Amino acid sequence: MNRLSQLPTLRINPAEKISFSCNGKIYQGIGGDTIATALYANGVRIFSRSMKYHRPRGLYSLDGESSNTFMHIDGIPNVCAEKTALKEGLAVKAQNIKGSPENDLLSFMDKLHWAMPAGFYYRSMHKPAIIWPFAMKQVRKMAGLGKISPSFIMHGKYDEIYPQTDVCIIGGGPAGMSAALAAAKHGLRVILIEARPWLGGGYDYRASEYDSGMPLHQRARDLAKKTEETPNIRVFTSAAMVGAYNNNLITAFQVGSENDHYNERYIEVRAKSVVVATGCIERPLLFENNERPGVMQIGCAHRLARTYGLLPGTKAVFSIGHDLGIETAIDIHDLGLKILCVADIREDGQNPKLVAALKERSIPFLRGWLAIKAHGRKILKKVTLSTNQGTHHREYNCDILVASAGMTPITGPLIMAKAELTYDNHTGFFLPTKLPAKMHAAGRLLGLNHPLTIDASGRHAGLLAAADCAADVQGELKQAHEILDQLPGPERGARFVIPPVKNQKCFICFDEDTTIKNIDQALQMGFDVPELIKRFTAAGTGPGQWGIPGHNLPLYVAQCHGDVDVSPKPTMLRSPLVPTFIATYAGANHDMYKRTPVHDSQKKAGGIMQRIGIWRRARYFSEDFSCRDEILNVRKNVGMFDASTLGKFRIWGPDALKALQRVYVGDMSRIPPGKVKYSAMCNDDGCLADDGVVVKRGEDDYYFTTSTSRAENTVEWFRYHTRYDGWDFHMVNLTDAFGVINLAGPNARKVLEKTADTDLSNEAFPFVGYREFTLSETIPVRAMRLGFVGELSYELHVPSSYMRVLWDLLNKSGEEWGIRNFGMEAQNVLRMEKGHIIIGSESEQRTTLHDVGLGFLWYRKKPEAKTVGSFALKDTEQQKGRLKLVGFKMDDSSRTPEDGSIIVDSEIRGFVCTARHSFTLGESIGLALVESHLAKEGTQLEIFEASAGDKRLNATVVPTPFYDPEGNRLRM
Amino acid sequence: MALTITCPICGKRNGYEFRYGGVEKGPRPNEEGLTHTSWCDYVHMNECVAGIQQEWWFHRDGCGVWFTTYRDTTTNLEVEKPEVDR
């Protein structure tokens, strides 16, 4: 198809050729094309088939107001072809077809409409109940739009930004740009959001006069240039606004061009004031087959010609209800399209200049007429026009019917922001009668049509927004108001006409294949509120919720009521207003994690790193994931473990002790000098929150550790539970400031003695002791003698910057004692053999201190401390029916159940927390939470594990610790 | 998500930065004379007001302070302290 050239409004570059495929055929488009315009240029008229009836669907709005041009593009279903820029090599497919778009084997569905009345799914298929499983399968096979391959991977880059601004303007048309410029002039920061790839709105492609001979499209370009050149206006084009919330929060999705660093990005704008200048769309004309390919809206036909250089067909009929339709008919005629007739729903009120221009061109003009039927089995062949009353008919053979009942405002942002909208009889619009605080409306969506009024209304709204931001605009605002008052106000809109046809396929919603007959059925069944009829008939629940069905539904329902007291009410719209990729919601997916100071050292030593919580940690140090050698080396020689992820805190100040007494269940007033105190924290229900050790380093000065996962919440926890007390204490999170190496095994002392400047003998530094000394005369160490893994061990806390040196030093000192690294997995087995718990493994949300056998930590004689969890512990201490932590031994020592396997008899009785084969003991052992009647020593447990099928695994409850029950090894 | 919270130290900030700490119920009761029912009510029961309530917020991605503010639960907007509470 030859393109029009030399038009100043064109947005295409014919020199740039772009090849792509559609349904297996190769096509060529040009630079600036959307997928839909390129297909249209290649003669494609049927893009996809409709959801329910498999009716052929074509280009209708060119603004994504329905799913008509939803196609399968590069593996992604439901991509709106009319809004997606054409790119080299795209593979496009029609969707919802069996066969080809022209010959869809499922098109017989269209003949079955009588079998699918409104609410068809709700009303049938469940009686008798037995048919549902069968019916469901058939419905699922037929229903839904698009198919995605289960193995499909969404490629691309998705970003998100959260800008703040003074004024946010939705809509980059003349009103929006005027508002932006007015607010920006006062030095305010302005964000302007526009859905199309360029600014200009409704002026962009119109050639009629703005003022003093200047065409509208020139005015649009002048305004756009000024807007883009204003440094404090930030313009987002190709950005569809999708949500408006209270507090003036506006969200949008922006599609990136090839030069952008993102494919799509989420924009969340926080503004002091908002101007809604979204303009209008066209209200679809209702008549039989009103969605037959070849039927299109005024703006679609006009933009095909003026923006993309495509005359939509060869012979066109116009059936319109607004002067814009006449203006377009004249313009397209002058560009070369044959116009057979222009029918106008309005009996009068047309601009006489436009009527004269039609006459000049000998285009027949019918007042009070409209299209009532589009003929043609697949694409438009003929049109029947009728008087509004249905008294006279005329037929025209044509391939294009430009149909539009009138204009209707884009009220999405206003509806979502909970503005009050009222139906206005003069304009036929839903107009805002009460706007949320600091939100303003401007431009064509208020029913304004005169270009000077639209500009002035934008300027006025921009100044109101500036006033919201405390700019001094009173004088200017008064003046703008006066100017606005003197200009022509809202224009009379076309009244709503129900087509003089009966029981036919007049579609009110294209996405859901809802006809006015379906609405009639709903009304007959007693539904009278549009919102409920929307639910029942599905009209307006599709991706084009804001577009095609938007205002016809409430207008039709109100008209059918015939009750003058019932004024139409718009139906609710929901975010996202236009369809968006879930990938964009998911965002950039940066894999962000923390590394300990010896991350690289461990990796170099063969550490296999795994993501655990927010950290990446060494889980294994060999390919043997049972960690046999790592474990046995700790038991026999000595191992070292990076425990830097432990939460580490300093708390100090006159009331630090009070705070410790509040959150720890133990008596923190008794921490012996030179010793660590092990204790736990519970929540207000007595359930275990954390465990760790506390050291008193000086007067009112403590150092304590928490489990890794609690490091981020501990300061918040302390402050929350002391928030009423006004206590004087300070906390610092030292988690990242200190690293920790746990040196464990019978040779640990020998290794450390090599470089320590202190006496490390068992007498000088006994079990649960705390010492501070220096290694190699340089590294300051805070050392704790703990026994988490059940051997003689030293937990060495050093400033993070010393960690790598310490790591190397210990490796070197330990060489002759057989030192080896051990990772998370080895530690997990070692501590389990010792019966030591890890919170989150051996406890869950409901597990109390007593349930895990740590009741001895609770000091109950400090009620004045109001210890968190203490009061609940009194209740839960003797409570029946709790799960208790037990040790168990597998009857078959070669079989270990998976962690999380359930313990059963005829019911579920508990679950396995951690279970491993113990190389130290030659047994398979584990810890489990079981119902208290199963907790007695010697009880037989039956374990269900998915991989064992019907066969239960047998285990016996045994006492813990499994290893070294006397605890001699820790005290060596 | 549209919520903003005014931190007494950092000022008005995006609601994402804060953690909710429940409705204001007064300090922890003394353990003496406390029943398990009244304790459970203190910890878990809420009035679920449709309107303005005083509630606790923690400036997690900020200065780390716990403070109370007033919010209208019907609009999800932070509001001025109501007259009756002054």
Ligand SMILES: [Zn+2]
């Ligand atoms: Zn703060």
